[in-house]
Amino acid sequence: MLTVNGYKQRVCSGLSRREALQVGGAGLFGLSLPGVLAAEEAVGTFGNAKAKSVIFLFLFGGPSQLESFDMKPEAPSAIRGPFMPIHSRTPGLQISEHLKRTANISDKICVIRTMTHPHNDHNACHYIQTGHKWTRSAADGGDVNARSTDWPAMGSVVEYLSRKAPDAHERSLPDYIYLPNKLGALQGLERTGQHAGWLGSAYDAFATNIRKRNSADNPYFRDCNDEELDFRIHGLATTKALTLDRLNKRSSLLKQFDQANKSFHNDQVYDNYDRIQQRALSLVTSKKMRSAFDIKQESAAMRDRYGRHLFGQSALMGRRMVEAGARFVTVCWDAPDGFSWDSHRSAHYLEKYLLPGFDQTYTALITDLDERGLLDETLIVTIGEMGRTPKGTSSWGRGHWSHCFPCLLAGAGIRGGVLHGTSDAHAAYPVENPVSPEDLAKTIYWSLGIDPDLFLTDQEDRPIPIIESGKPLKQLFG
Structure with missing residues (x-):
């Protein structure tokens, strides 16, 4: 079982992508760690x-x-x-x-x-x-x-x-x-x-x-x-390459990271962590994303x-x-x-x-x-x-x-x-x-x-x- 120790560096948007990847393994595109994708109160809309x-x-x-x-x-x-x-x-x-x-x-x-x-x-x-x-x-x-x-x-x-x-x-x-x-x-x-x-x-x-x-x-x-x-x-997960077991292991690692670092982040950062994690998991398994990047689907x-x-x-x-x-x-x-x-x-x-x-x-x-x-x-x-x-x-x-x-x-x-x-x-x-x-x-x-x-x-x-x-x-x- 992997264990992640506390990570002390912090900037306004959380860890850098390199730091996140070092801590989180595959990193789920760098979108999965709460320190990287800390969601604060919304300040802009697309309405x-x-x-x-x-x-x-x-x-x-x-x-x-x-x-x-x-x-x-x-x-x-x-x-x-x-x-x-x-x-x-x-x-x-x-x-x-x-x-x-x-x-x-x-x-x-x-x-x-x-x-x-x-x-x-x-x-x-x-x-x-x-x-x-x-x-x-x-x-x-x-x-x-x-x-x-x-x-x-x-x-x-x-x-x-x-x-x-x-x-x-x-x-x-x-x-x-x-x-x-x-x-x-x-x-x-x-x-x-x-x-x-x-x-x-x-x-x-x-x-x-x-x-x-x-x-x-x-x-x-x-x-x-x-x-x-x-x-x-390249490296984007396919159905065969990314099993449920692998996803569960990644989620477990994120939970450990979350617990080890919670003291370094305020409560506001963690309020929206679940939906950020959900987004990261949806991206890494997204059939729509894989399909969108496949230009061969266009006609000659x-x-x-x-x-x-x-x-x-x-x-x-x-x-x-x-x-x-x-x-x-x-x-x-x-x-x-x-x-x-x-x-x-x-x-x-x-x-x-x-x-x-x-x-x-x-x-x-x-x-x-x-x-x-x-x-x-x-x-x-x-x-x-x-x-x-x-x-x-x-x-x-x-x-x-x-x-x-x-x-x-x-x-x-x-x-x-x-x-x-x-x-x-x-x-x-x-x-x-x-x-x-x-x-x-x-x-x-x-x-x-x-x-x-x-x-x-x-x-x-x-x-x-x-x-x-x-x-x-x-x-x-x-």
């Missing part, structure tokens, strides 16, 4: 929400506004870029000739052309995913790896509040999921902004782990086979529709996640090499891979959700961490430019066929209606029925606003 779920399409690297949704055909030749504009279904919106499918459904999309912030390097991924300015400074995007002192990602806040909700034990999936990898994984990094930070690692995203073939491979630029696209969670035609490249299949998996009930799903187009949305060198990859790949997948996602009756309850947010410099190079690469760049919103009652904000003649700065990352974050929280002025407590029990400034863009919703 009166515009959206049941958010799909956050994160185009890491910085897509060019001038080659996508804020083209300036009347600008000088050094500014306007190599691509021709085409008309869309949105009055006044001309977009790239390589986004023909998106042009045909623009009546379902709100295009914000005036996202802006001063953090002009890739660590702006922290700002975009959290709604908070980065707490560190580093030239040229150095010091990229996440720390426990960073602000929590929006998805982590959603996960935190979901676990505190009265129906937490009934939810069959984690509520913050990251696809197809943690941001930076294909470069051997753990980029800032995607984690729970000071909220506690127990609220990190549940991330899948799709690998490259080799160091030179770019799975976003090519078709991927089924062996590569195995989104199933549907998978072709999204595109067999990594972004396409990850977006299809994102649809499967919200269909199964997850609240916040990030689908990332990462940068496994130097030829991605961080397009310093040439427009060639934009023309051949990036824009066509996005065009196919984005329109497939919106159309598919609409056909399934899910678009009205799913907010789709599409954004990079910045845009590109107005003046291009001779080969039409562009540098970093965070002062004016686009964001697309669709679904969940968003008014389609709408342009929000106007940039100057070179798409360099907002002229009217600038939108900050704080504004966007508050809009996302508000759409989910979370009070955008909510306060959480940090590790020192100080009340901290989930977003410090800004206001939700309620006028973009019908």
Whole structure:
């Protein structure tokens, strides 16, 4: 019989995931120990929400506004870029000739052309995913790896509040999921902004782990086979692998842990332990969870529709996640090499891979959700961490430019066929209606029925606003 001794370390969200796994063996995804998932009095609800779920399409690297949704055909030749504009279904919106499918459904999309912030390097991924300015400074995007002192990602806040909700034990999936990898994984990094930070690692995203073939491979630029696209969670229990006896042993271990550590936790933490334990056990044995992560259940035609490249299949998996009930799903187009949305060198990859790949997948996602009756309850947010410099190079690469760049919103009652904000003649700065990352974050929280002025407590029990400034863009919703 195993016995667990008292464990003395404590933070506001309980033990770290590593500590929990050390103490609790398999750990049931790190969701089973009361010190990790201590549920306090609920401070946020998901009632009166515009959206049941958010799909956050994160185009890491910085897509060019001038080659996508804020083209300036009347600008000088050094500014306007190599691509021709085409008309869309949105009055006044001309977009790239390589986004023909998106042009045909623009009546379902709100295009914000005036996202802006001063953090002009890739660590702006922290700002975009959290709604908070980065707490560190580093030239040229150095010091990229996440720390426990960073602000929590929006998805982590959603996960935190979901676990505190009265129906937490009934939810069959984690509520913050990251696809197809943690941001930076294909470069051997753990980029800032995607984690729970000071909220506690127990609220990190549940991330899948799709690998490259080799160091030179770019799975976003090519078709991927089924062996590569195995989104199933390795080690997730199957009916055969997890017997009732094994579950009983794990439950017994948890009870011992509970008794050994009760003196280190207040009564409020333990009030809701039973439902947290129930949720953990339901996740580890969930047939629905195993099924949701099995992309092979989709038809060949549907998978072709999204595109067999990594972004396409990850977006299809994102649809499967919200269909199964997850609240916040990030689908990332990462940068496994130097030829991605961080397009310093040439427009060639934009023309051949990036824009066509996005065009196919984005329109497939919106159309598919609409056909399934899910678009009205799913907010789709599409954004990079910045845009590109107005003046291009001779080969039409562009540098970093965070002062004016686009964001697309669709679904969940968003008014389609709408342009929000106007940039100057070179798409360099907002002229009217600038939108900050704080504004966007508050809009996302508000759409989910979370009070955008909510306060959480940090590790020192100080009340901290989930977003410090800004206001939700309620006028973009019908």
